[in-house]
Amino acid sequence: MIVNFHNIELESTEDAFRPTLISEECALNAEFKNKKVLDMGCGIGPLAIYFAKNGAAEVDACDIYDKHLELTRLNAKRNNVSINVIESDLFQNVTNKYDLICCDVSGVSKNIAEVTGWFPTEVPKADDTGSNLIVRVVEGSPEHLKEGGCLNICTTSFSNIEEIESTMQNSFPDKWEKILEKEVPFSKRLIANIDLLKDEMYLEKNGNYFWIFSMYKLSK
Numbered sequence: 001m002i003v004n005f006h007n008i009e010l011e012s013t014e015d016a017f018r019p020t021l022i023s024e025e026c027a028l029n030a031e032f033k034n035k036k037v038l039d040m041g042c043g044i045g046p047l048a049i050y051f052a053k054n055g056a057a058e059v060d061a062c063d064i065y066d067k068h069l070e071l072t073r074l075n076a077k078r079n080n081v082s083i084n085v086i087e088s089d090l091f092q093n094v095t096n097k098y099d100l101i102c103c104d105v106s107g108v109s110k111n112i113a114e115v116t117g118w119f120p121t122e123v124p125k126a127d128d129t130g131s132n133l134i135v136r137v138v139e140g141s142p143e144h145l146k147e148g149g150c151l152n153i154c155t156t157s158f159s160n161i162e163e164i165e166s167t168m169q170n171s172f173p174d175k176w177e178k179i180l181e182k183e184v185p186f187s188k189r190l191i192a193n194i195d196l197l198k199d200e201m202y203l204e205k206n207g208n209y210f211w212i213f214s215m216y217k218l219s220k
């Protein structure tokens with residue numbers, strides 16, 4: 001099947017992750033022009049291809065899931081852009097340093113990822129805390145950023161925000177900030193599974209339910 005992201009046509013399959021509103025926000029809030037960029041957790045390649053098509057100097061994209069790596073390579077070719085695709089468990093096989101690391105690797109706890117249907121079964125997910133991947137990316141980023149470089153990283157209220165922010169403070173002391181916060185209405189599947197959620201994971205306003213998406217910018 002073909003999905004469209006900012007007028008970029010992407011080949012996808014049932015067992016692959018498709019771009020979301022978080023991908024959208026990552027694209028709109030990244031300062032990538034003339035920069036060397038890493039798309040961490042690239043999925044089928046929407047962000048990497050968007051950056052390469054719109055003026056990034058150089059783009060690397062990494063993911064741990066072979067299906068996603070295959071689709072990113074195919075989609076880069078389909079859209080006539082050059083992207084260095086790296087098979088890697090987070091930074092494990094990444095050797096370069098970047099001006100920008102853009103990370104949407106998943107800040108959704110495993111049980112929520114499963115019940116919402118946001119993640120096809122085969123797609124690697126965060127653990128039950130929702131924070132483990134983000135914590136590892138924050139800790140690993142300083143050595144993969146050039147001086148003055150930035151990490152843009154996304155999370156949701158389905159993760160341990162306290163643990164994530166305390167890791168940010170340890171790894172980037174006083175050089176991190178939340179640059180975006182959005183309330184997102186619950187889907188029907190989320191409403192049906194509300195019993196699984198802890199109180200701090202959502203807001204209730206006049207009988208309507210919302211989860212929170214946040215984006216942070218961390219600077220070296």
Ligand SMILES: C[S@@+](CC[C@H](N)C(=O)[O-])C[C@H]1O[C@@H](n2cnc3c(N)ncnc32)[C@H](O)[C@@H]1O
Nearest residue numbers: 019023041042043063064065089090104105124
């Ligand atoms: C929420 S999806 C986002 C995909 C893509 N950025 C997009 O906007 O559509 C998270 C991505 O992180 C990848 N991922 C999960 N665990 C990973 C890990 N340990 N190392 C690298 N990538 C990982 C998944 O395969 C998936 O492609």
